[in-house]
Amino acid sequence: MSRLDRSRTERPCPLCGEPLYPWIALPARANDASVGMVLSDEPENERVIERCENCGVAIEAKVEVDLAEEWRVIGGDGERVATPNRSSLQAIFGVEGWAALPVLPGRLLLTSESLALLAERTGMKIGPVRTPLSVEAQGWMWQTLLNGLTFHPNYFREVRAGRLRADNSRSRFGYYADGIVTVLGGALAVLVSVPLELIAVAIKRGGMLESQVEGRAAGATSKPASRA
Ligand SMILES: [Zn+2]
Numbered sequence: 001m002s003r004l005d006r007s008r009t010e011r012p013c014p015l016c017g018e019p020l021y022p023w024i025a026l027p028a029r030a031n032d033a034s035v036g037m038v039l040s041d042e043p044e045n046e047r048v049i050e051r052c053e054n055c056g057v058a059i060e061a062k063v064e065v066d067l068a069e070e071w072r073v074i075g076g077d078g079e080r081v082a083t084p085n086r087s088s089l090q091a092i093f094g095v096e097g098w099a100a101l102p103v104l105p106g107r108l109l110l111t112s113e114s115l116a117l118l119a120e121r122t123g124m125k126i127g128p129v130r131t132p133l134s135v136e137a138q139g140w141m142w143q144t145l146l147n148g149l150t151f152h153p154n155y156f157r158e159v160r161a162g163r164l165r166a167d168n169s170r171s172r173f174g175y176y177a178d179g180i181v182t183v184l185g186g187a188l189a190v191l192v193s194v195p196l197e198l199i200a201v202a203i204k205r206g207g208m209l210e211s212q213v214e215g216r217a218a219g220a221t222s223k224p225a226s227r228a
Contacts, residue, residue: 056111099143123220137207
């Protein structure tokens with residue numbers, strides 16, 4: 001990752017307007033190896049994720065974002081919004097190997113502060129942002145720990161979903177080695193990941209952000225425009 005140009009980008013943060021800075025690079029295809037692997041030197045083979053150092057939000061470079069749609073996909077039309085927490089302990093451990101990255105509901109990688117800003121920018125009011133215990137976040141912590149050991153990111157999830165097979169894997173050796181690591185390391189990862197996520201929740205760094213939608217903010221009169 002050291003060859004990423006860390007200088008500020010041309011694009012302002014979609015939430016607070018401060019500059020975005022390159023943060024991490026991911027393979028262009030989700031199944032490609034990333035953790036512990038050197039990415040190719042061809043920029044078309046990777047996706048650069050930029051982050052705002054002011055509000056903490058992150059977003060893929062050159063990807064447009066519709067704030068109303070981002071609000072809707074995290075549950076903003078209902079009573080509760082929930083989304084993976086980019087400032088969680090598991091995201092800090094995992095970085096590009098964080099297991100929640102491929103299952104984001106929208107395009108924004110949110111933190112407590114940027115979730116509150118997203119609500120504000122869409123004219124909505126939310127309650128306090130929490131990081132409660134959840135089955136999803138426990139699973140992401142488990143998979144994130146295993147991602148540090150396997151060639152293929154999210155091996156268990158991808159194999160179970162039928163998206164990763166020996167014939168479309170990075171290498172047959174890597175595929176079968178990952179299977180052995182997942183079987184042997186899976187139980188141990190449970191023993192470590194469960195207390196880690198409990199600690200993360202206790203220090204408000206749990207893997208899932210959640211808040212109650214309290215309705216429209218004072219002064220906001222119309223629903224935000226949405227392409228949906
Ligand atoms: Zn920002």
